Amino acid sequence: MQLTGSQFTSTTVSMGNDVSTLPDFPAEIRAPAGTLPGVSGYQIHFSSNQIYTPGDQADVLVAMNPAALKVNLEGLKPNGVIVANTDSFSPRDLQKAHYESNPLEDGSLDGYRLFAIDVTRLTRAALKESKLDTRAVDRCKNFFALGMMYYLYERPTDVTERWLEQKFHGKDDLIKANKMALRAGVAYCEATEVFHETYKVPAAKLVPGKYRNVSGNQALSLGLVAAAKTANLPLFLGSYPITPASDILHQLAGYKNYNVETFQAEDEIAGVCAAIGAAFAGSLGVTTTSGPGVALKMEAIGLAIMVELPLIIVNVQRGGPSTGLPTKTEQADLFQAVYGRNSESSLPVLAPATPADCFNIAFEAVRIALAYMTPVIILSDGYLANGAEPWKLPAVDELPSIKTRYYTDAKSFRPYLRDKRTLARPWGIPGTPGLEHRVGGLEKNEEDGNVSYDPLNHERMVKLRAEKVQRVAQDIPDLEVLGPESGKLLLVGWGSTYGAIVSAVRRCHADGVDVSAIHLRHLFPFPRNLGAILARFEKVLVPELNSGQLATMLRSSYLKETVCLSKIQGRPFSQREVFEKINQLLERTS
Amino acid sequence: MSTSAQVQQMPTMKKKDFVSDQEVRWCPGCGDYAILNAVQQVFPTLGIPREKFAIVSGIGCSSRFPYYMNTYGFHSIHGRAPAIATGVKVANPDLSVWVITGDGDALSIGGNHFIHTMRRNVGLKILLFNNKIYGLTKGQYSPTSEKGKKTKSTPFGSVDRPFNPISLALGAECTFVARTVDIYQKHMKEVLTRAAAHKGTAFVEILQNCNIFNDRAFADITDKPNRDDKQVVLEQGKPLIYGKEHRRGIRMSKYLPEVVDLDGSVSEDELVVHDETRPAAYAFLLSRMLAPEFPTPIGIFRAIDTDSYEDGVNDQVRSVTEKLGEGTIESLLNAGDTWTVT
Ligand SMILES: Cc1ncc(C[n+]2csc(CCOP(=O)(O)OP(=O)(O)O)c2C)c(N)n1
Ligand code: SF4
Ligand SMILES: [Mg+2]
Numbered sequence: 001m002q003l004t005g006s007q008f009t010s011t012t013v014s015m016g017n018d019v020s021t022l023p024d025f026p027a028e029i030r031a032p033a034g035t036l037p038g039v040s041g042y043q044i045h046f047s048s049n050q051i052y053t054p055g056d057q058a059d060v061l062v063a064m065n066p067a068a069l070k071v072n073l074e075g076l077k078p079n080g081v082i083v084a085n086t087d088s089f090s091p092r093d094l095q096k097a098h099y100e101s102n103p104l105e106d107g108s109l110d111g112y113r114l115f116a117i118d119v120t121r122l123t124r125a126a127l128k129e130s131k132l133d134t135r136a137v138d139r140c141k142n143f144f145a146l147g148m149m150y151y152l153y154e155r156p157t158d159v160t161e162r163w164l165e166q167k168f169h170g171k172d173d174l175i176k177a178n179k180m181a182l183r184a185g186v187a188y189c190e191a192t193e194v195f196h197e198t199y200k201v202p203a204a205k206l207v208p209g210k211y212r213n214v215s216g217n218q219a220l221s222l223g224l225v226a227a228a229k230t231a232n233l234p235l236f237l238g239s240y241p242i243t244p245a246s247d248i249l250h251q252l253a254g255y256k257n258y259n260v261e262t263f264q265a266e267d268e269i270a271g272v273c274a275a276i277g278a279a280f281a282g283s284l285g286v287t288t289t290s291g292p293g294v295a296l297k298m299e300a301i302g303l304a305i306m307v308e309l310p311l312i313i314v315n316v317q318r319g320g321p322s323t324g325l326p327t328k329t330e331q332a333d334l335f336q337a338v339y340g341r342n343s344e345s346s347l348p349v350l351a352p353a354t355p356a357d358c359f360n361i362a363f364e365a366v367r368i369a370l371a372y373m374t375p376v377i378i379l380s381d382g383y384l385a386n387g388a389e390p391w392k393l394p395a396v397d398e399l400p401s402i403k404t405r406y407y408t409d410a411k412s413f414r415p416y417l418r419d420k421r422t423l424a425r426p427w428g429i430p431g432t433p434g435l436e437h438r439v440g441g442l443e444k445n446e447e448d449g450n451v452s453y454d455p456l457n458h459e460r461m462v463k464l465r466a467e468k469v470q471r472v473a474q475d476i477p478d479l480e481v482l483g484p485e486s487g488k489l490l491l492v493g494w495g496s497t498y499g500a501i502v503s504a505v506r507r508c509h510a511d512g513v514d515v516s517a518i519h520l521r522h523l524f525p526f527p528r529n530l531g532a533i534l535a536r537f538e539k540v541l542v543p544e545l546n547s548g549q550l551a552t553m554l555r556s557s558y559l560k561e562t563v564c565l566s567k568i569q570g571r572p573f574s575q576r577e578v579f580e581k582i583n584q585l586l587e588r589t590s
Numbered sequence: 591m592s593t594s595a596q597v598q599q600m601p602t603m604k605k606k607d608f609v610s611d612q613e614v615r616w617c618p619g620c621g622d623y624a625i626l627n628a629v630q631q632v633f634p635t636l637g638i639p640r641e642k643f644a645i646v647s648g649i650g651c652s653s654r655f656p657y658y659m660n661t662y663g664f665h666s667i668h669g670r671a672p673a674i675a676t677g678v679k680v681a682n683p684d685l686s687v688w689v690i691t692g693d694g695d696a697l698s699i700g701g702n703h704f705i706h707t708m709r710r711n712v713g714l715k716i717l718l719f720n721n722k723i724y725g726l727t728k729g730q731y732s733p734t735s736e737k738g739k740k741t742k743s744t745p746f747g748s749v750d751r752p753f754n755p756i757s758l759a760l761g762a763e764c765t766f767v768a769r770t771v772d773i774y775q776k777h778m779k780e781v782l783t784r785a786a787a788h789k790g791t792a793f794v795e796i797l798q799n800c801n802i803f804n805d806r807a808f809a810d811i812t813d814k815p816n817r818d819d820k821q822v823v824l825e826q827g828k829p830l831i832y833g834k835e836h837r838r839g840i841r842m843s844k845y846l847p848e849v850v851d852l853d854g855s856v857s858e859d860e861l862v863v864h865d866e867t868r869p870a871a872y873a874f875l876l877s878r879m880l881a882p883e884f885p886t887p888i889g890i891f892r893a894i895d896t897d898s899y900e901d902g903v904n905d906q907v908r909s910v911t912e913k914l915g916e917g918t919i920e921s922l923l924n925a926g927d928t929w930t931v932t
């Protein structure tokens with residue numbers, strides 16, 4: 001189902017629609033088919049207008065079995081279209097999905113437009129010449145269903161056919177069978193006129209330029225490599241596989257010809273430690289993981305703070321605590337990122353707003369890490385990581401410049417002598433004659449960096465390290481307010497809640513209701529004008545996928561009362577959830 | 591490593607060139623001083639420019655070592671030095687990277703990194719200062735302490751069995767495995783020189799006396815009058831002979847080593863002739879020669895020549911770059927399916 005979904009997405013972006021997707025799959029690799037926990041879904045929202053979310057309610061639901069129907073029915077609009085594969089609605093299938101009677105027949109779907117079609121049998125009939133065995137033929141049925149959707153939404157099949165040729169290169173039987181199933185799905189709709197009508201969704205009026213469809217994990221990988229190239233540094237990734245971050249490791253492992261080295265370590269600790277070692281030796285050190293992995297890395301991150309080396313830590317957040325909901329999304333590692341180390345050990349924390357923004361955030365993280373000689377945490381999440389959207393490629397000459405300065409002058413080198421503006425220490429790398437020096441986790445003497453137990457020096461150093469991180473705010477652009485600059489209600493979002501918040505606020509504006517929003521991509525330190533903006537609003541609403549972590553940080557930083565809209569269900573906000581909360585706070589009936 | 595041209599240009603270095611300006615803070619009489627001295631004497635002889643040495647350590651008394659060496663140094667966190675050093679070596683294979691670790695640091699908290707570094711054959715020289723005790727935390731038993739050891743944390747004696755670091759390294763298929771002793775300066779310098787030249791992971795266990803918390807832990811093996819009967823020195827191509835007046839030897843019997851008296855009934859031809867290049871199984875048998883039944887082997891158990899991890903990584907980067915051409919930001923962004931909106 002994930003393949004079918006991503007094919008519909010590719011075809012749709014190639015037609016110039018704006019697209020936002022929400023893949024939703026179980027943690028088990030091959031969860032028992034037909035059971036409720038085994039349902040793998042793919043939600044696609046596409047439009048001729050600009051869109052920000054994968055949509056609240058679907059127009060069409062394709063249910064390949066009863067379990068898929070049961071799990072997803074509540075996400076379908078009243079009077080929406082259901083395409084159901086009748087061949088998998090046997091009594092046994094119904095039982096697996098805990099249906100007492102067949103919903104296709106008992107009238108329970110009367111409020112919808114039901115198309116009950118024997119997809120499996122039709123696929124077999126279409127492929128009766130194929131050399132594949134029945135099991136393999138049956139696997140093509142999703143492509144038959146995809147063909148039906150291509151017919152319904154007037155999409156061509158050629159993008160998917162080209163993809164099949166690449167994907168199954170050398171396996172001609174498979175290419176042929178899947179193409180035939182796809183075309184048979186289209187032909188079936190043409191011949192039988194099942195749907196009576198089809199839908200045209202013309203291209204969106206996107207800003208002119210060259211586009212590419214990217215998921216958050218892809219965009220993040222691209223951003224890291226592009227930033228390393230811009231900084232003229234080799235990139236070293238130390239990582240240990242974990243959902244939903246592994247794709248970054250996979251992707252970077254394929255970029256060897258971009259001066260990228262990837263090290264699949266024995267555990268998360270080794271991953272971050274190797275990245276720190278590489279940074280000591282002069283590479284751009286990166287480590288990628290999810291929350292449980294960050295927990296393991298924290299001691300080493302503290303070391304990176306102490307030795308003041310640049311390092312990028314990517315946390316693709318998932319539901320927790322512990323193993324939690326490995327394939328579902330959550331934003332509950334904000335406290336962990338900002339406060340989760342022993343002692344006073346701050347570092348910059350950033351969060352991308354959309355899948356494509358992962359590229360910009362990666363760039364920004366590298367810029368800060370190198371300018372301030374500090375580890376930086378990026379908080380992505382499962383929804384951004386796997387969700388995809390069209391991305392307008394940046395012009396290479398418009399990318400921010402990132403400077404790398406290895407220190408080489410032996411006469412003036414002092415390991416902890418700081419830059420006046422940034423408080424960064426010099427980066428003197430092994431191999432440079434005359435700069436031999438020692439770093440380590442023990443407290444440093446100011447400037448020369450020798451071990452020091454002097455009480456006043458320690459206090460100075462703790463404050464200096466904190467001050468250095470605070471100074472990152474001096475190059476963060478001011479926040480821009482969406483909507484009026486002051487008023488009754490301000491929404492403050494961070495990370496992947498961007499889409500739901502912006503769509504809800506725009507909907508209010510369309511209704512003539514005044515409400516404003518800002519979105520934080522820098523979570524530590526905050527942008528400098530945040531406090532002033534908060535002060536201009538009566539109420540502040542913070543929607544986040546946790547119990548109120550950003551809300552707590554805002555209260556403690558600015559003494560501003562905040563209302564928290566919290567959701568902890570492993571799923572992103574819908575636009576409606578945010579919209580309704582706005583109405584409630586403004587005492588409006590919607 | 592350095593080319594011969596570089597070596598010729600380099601001013602000759604002395605021990606003092608490797609002594610840092612930091613005051614050494616080990617307890618007087620600690621075995622660590624002797625190791626520091628040997629390393630500071632060996633480094634100038636290796637033909638490697640001083641700026642190309644990087645010494646990475648974990649946490650423990652032993653791990654303070656980098657502060658006393660005038661090279662690049664990184665005193666890191668407990669147990670993680672092999673992982674950090676792996677990053678250093680892969681990022682810059684041109685460096686001579688040394689790991690200093692203790693028995694707790696390497697075999698307790700850092701056990702995982704220890705074995706995986708060896709499995710990969712990363713080009714690190716790992717010196718394990720084995721004092722069979724946690725020194726820095728003031729005397730708890732360690733993973734090399736003998737069973738029944740009474741310490742602060744085991745007032746009634748420890749109940750767990752120890753690791754044998756040499757066996758463990760061989761089990762992880764380390765390509766260079768050696769043992770030496772803090773007070774054997776000449777032997778230690780020979781072993782360190784060989785370790786420095788090894789490609790891949792070179793592991794050296796150094797028996798080190800902690801005179802404060804585990805004094806004379808190795809006295810049995812190293813004390814003068816009995817020393818010759820308690821240890822056998824492994825030398826490439828030479829039979830395993832030891833004991834006062836060389837009266838004893840090691841022979842293989844039913845796949846296992848046995849001690850024989852060279853009193854005339856057994857000839858030297860029957861003894862094991864040491865060969866470092868044999869499969870790890872041979873070296874493993876040697877590592878299981880335990881006191882009091884056997885003399886403790888000192889020297890190089892195993893040294894084989896095979897590809898290092900960092901060469902593998904960097905060769906792959908080179909070959910993929912040759913094949914696909916060096917990537918640019920332009921090619922990076924424009925890969926995959928793109929379309930143009932006008
Ligand atoms: C994460 C962490 N846990 C525990 C410690 C405390 N600690 C410091 S050194 C040490 C043991 C050192 O023993 P060993 O490695 O044998 O070194 P030695 O002092 O004997 O040279 C311990 C437990 C620490 N520094 N960090
Ligand atoms: S405690 Fe033992 S190992 Fe540590 S410095 Fe003192 S003598 Fe050496
Ligand atoms: Mg010890």
